Amino acid sequence: MTYVSFAGAEKPLDFVAIGRLCIDLNANEIHRPMEETMTFTKYVGGSPANITIGMSRLGLNTAFIGKIANDQMGRFIADYLRRNNIATTNVVNDTTGAVTGLAFTEIKSPTDCSILMYRDNAADLLLTPSEVQESLIAQAKVLLISGTALAKSPSREAVFQALSYAKKHGAVIVFDLDYRPYTWTSAEETAVYYNLAAEKCDIILGTREEFDMMERFEDNPDHSDHITASKWFDYSAKIVIIKHGKDGSIAYTQDGVGHRAKSFPARVVKTFGAGDSYAAGFLYGVMQGWKLEKSMEFGSAAACIVISSHSCSDAMPTADQVHDYIERCNRGEITAS
Numbered sequence: 053m054t055y056v057s058f059a060g061a062e063k064p065l066d067f068v069a070i071g072r073l074c075i076d077l078n079a080n081e082i083h084r085p086m087e088e089t090m091t092f093t094k095y096v097g098g099s100p101a102n103i104t105i106g107m108s109r110l111g112l113n114t115a116f117i118g119k120i121a122n123d124q125m126g127r128f129i130a131d132y133l134r135r136n137n138i139a140t141t142n143v144v145n146d147t148t149g150a151v152t153g154l155a156f157t158e159i160k161s162p163t164d165c166s167i168l169m170y171r172d173n174a175a176d177l178l179l180t181p182s183e184v185q186e187s188l189i190a191q192a193k194v195l196l197i198s199g200t201a202l203a204k205s206p207s208r209e210a211v212f213q214a215l216s217y218a219k220k221h222g223a224v225i226v227f228d229l230d231y232r233p234y235t236w237t238s239a240e241e242t243a244v245y246y247n248l249a250a251e252k253c254d255i256i257l258g259t260r261e262e263f264d265m266m267e268r269f270e271d272n273p274d275h276s277d278h279i280t281a282s283k284w285f286d287y288s289a290k291i292v293i294i295k296h297g298k299d300g301s302i303a304y305t306q307d308g309v310g311h312r313a314k315s316f317p318a319r320v321v322k323t324f325g326a327g328d329s330y331a332a333g334f335l336y337g338v339m340q341g342w343k344l345e346k347s348m349e350f351g352s353a354a355a356c357i358v359i360s361s362h363s364c365s366d367a368m369p370t371a372d373q374v375h376d377y378i379e380r381c382n383r384g385e386i387t388a389s
């Protein structure tokens with residue numbers, strides 16, 4: 053059964069995301085704390101950027117809407133996007149001297165990872181509503197928004213502007229909750245804006261903890277996934293996915309059915325990047341018209357490939373790599389670390 057309908061060939065662009073374009077600096081010396089880490093490898097980062105890179109690797113026609121610093125880091129990001137066939141016509145250069153957000157990652161063990169973010173005066177949060185190109189969104193089958201871009205004005209208003217263009221032109225709207233507490237000033241403000249945005253979205257993806265944050269004004273004492281998902285079907289949602297890390301994920305649909313996916317075994321290097329690769333793999337599957345379970349399985353396998361690698365963006369797999377991973381797991385050739 054198809055739960056979401058995507059526009060056909062009349063829309064030339066499969067996927068556009070709005071939000072942050074940043075730099076990941078991933079620790080080279082793994083299995084030690086940040087204090088003892090001396091060298092890092094630079095990659096393009098930022099959750100919506102990673103998802104877009106993932107969609108492009110999977111063969112979809114993609115574009116990005118964002119703002120980059122007018123410096124070497126900004127140029128590195130724009131160049132990387134172009135080399136990955138992501139249209140940058142709506143990637144705007146900052147003119148105020150803002151900088152590129154940095155994410156230093158600490159890899160203490162395969163299960164104990166953290167991120168140290170440098171986000172003061174970050175260019176991505178300065179995108180304005182008037183810089184969002186309606187003509188680009190009009191061509192897109194899917195618009196993906198990410199919660200972190202709602203943390204501050206004017207990026208917050210830019211996202212709401214993009215949402216109204218997407219509604220006007222019939223794009224399927226995907227919300228990856230992508231909650232990063234350090235970007236926000238208060239838990240109340242966070243919940244208010246997340247809920248306002250989620251009302252407008254067709255597909256909502258988040259972890260149990262992210263949905264808990266949104267439910268701070270509501271009654272869900274047992275953290276029930278079913279209760280969480282049900283609320284959104286009174287608005288625009290067709291699919292609500294709650295991710296549970298290694299324990300898999302569950303997708304609810306408007307008919308009240310919960311579709312479950314287990315995770316695959318993985319030789320985990322680090323845990324971050326799982327959600328972004330899962331989102332790319334899942335959305336790719338749904339856009340191919342696959343059943344939800346198969347799309348979720350594909351996302352789960354894509355996640356395993358990324359968490360078994362050093363980077364997030366650069367490790368995003370092709371469709372052949374994901375299919376191959378699933379086959380190898382089914383043959384029992386891959387076991388968990």
Ligand SMILES: Nc1ncnc2c1ncn2[C@@H]1O[C@H](COP(=O)(O)OP(=O)(O)O)[C@@H](O)[C@H]1O
Nearest residue numbers: 295296297298300301315318326327330352355
């Ligand atoms: N340790 C793991 N082993 C195998 N798969 C994992 C592991 N952690 C996450 N995944 C896969 O990635 C998906 C998303 O991971 P999750 O940690 O829930 O999201 P996020 O990275 O957004 O916090 C999971 O549903 C699962 O399929």
Ligand SMILES: O=C(O)C[C@@H](O)[C@H](O)C(=O)COP(=O)(O)O
Nearest residue numbers: 097098099324325326327328364
């Ligand atoms: O989103 C960021 O700014 C950092 C990412 O590039 C980073 O690699 C990461 O945290 C990925 O997050 P996840 O997929 O939600 O685990």
